[in-house]
Amino acid sequence: MASRLQQSTLKLVNLARTQGLQTALQHATNAIAWHVVPSRREFARNLVQESELARKFDQLHGVDTAGESPLTDVGVPPEKAARGNGLYRGIWPRLFHAALRESRLPLERFTFVDYGSGKGKALMLASAYAFRRIVGMEFAPGLHEVAVRNLRGYRSPQQRCFTMDAVCADALDWEPPAEPLLCFFFNPFDDPTMERVITRVARSWRHAPRDIYLLYVNVRDVREQARVFERHSALTLVGRSRHSLLTKVTAGR
Template sequence: MYMGVVESVFLSACGELPDEIIKTYEFVDIGSGKGRGLILAHECGFSTITGYEHSVYLNRIARDNLRRLNIEGVTIHECDIRMASYTANNKVIFAYNPFNEALFRCFLLGLATHIINNAIGAYFIYVNPLHEDMLASFGFSKIVEHRSDSNCSYVIYGINIS
């Protein structure tokens, strides 16, 4: 079932990051849906913004929403996340519980391998973190934990950061 991220939750989570991270890291929305996370990332000041979404329908809506708001320079990849390729930039990864457990594990394996092989740093913002225990098993360390009702809880993990 599709659910867009709650704006206040997104802004609260991004507010936990240092300004320098927002200015210099690539924002990556995993399961970017209709583009709300991409739009909010733009409003927060991320300069490089990328979304990954499997649904042709949701990608079309996201592109229309970005165009309607005159937001340019956002890259949206329409793909199966297991086959995704990433840039070698430091990243802030955002996920609003986009996958079931098996797909999340496969995604994390590819992502962690990419991060380690490219010696980059990453923050992982995970909203409604149903499978967060997997992050530690792939080398991520918990930095922030905010618990409330299920759609507003988030955790932030980091890997290769100082």
């Protein structure tokens, strides 16, 4: 215990020297939160089980989605990695399916768009539903390349949507398709980036009014970023649970 404490202290001191005191304090606060915040402690416990389920998913379907990858290791510049919360992790299927069930939307009317689609896990899970089509948008070139391979080889007896595309683009530049959309967000951005992405989606609605829903999922608790959605003037809250938040675009700005 003393050795781990000493190592952690040295790491924080080095972080303060190289990246500044504010960064070091933020790192320390986050580290403490994993031990004292109930939602994060529960997440840490579930992560082991979900990681094993992810490996089994990959073996069953012949794809590569399991594990975690720092964004700086998959082609994202360090100064932009924080915009994407710094890390790739695939969505947990049980939370994904629960979020779609809770939405109670007629999914066959919508194009599913995954913002920050990573290796394409949510795209493959979404193909079990009768969406009009499925689109994944990913900023990291390394993740996008894996997603393209995954979608090319993915097969499932539960698959109902077979039109799936992966796009390598920046969410702040990418134009949403002018059709009814279910925009999916698996905790992909920091608050300022999420705010700008929502504004861009709302602007798309203003130019081409149609049904656009935003579905935000967080494996710990949506309270971590719910305020960004709930305070945005272009959105109306439709439903909320611990792990998912559904809003609808009702105004443009």
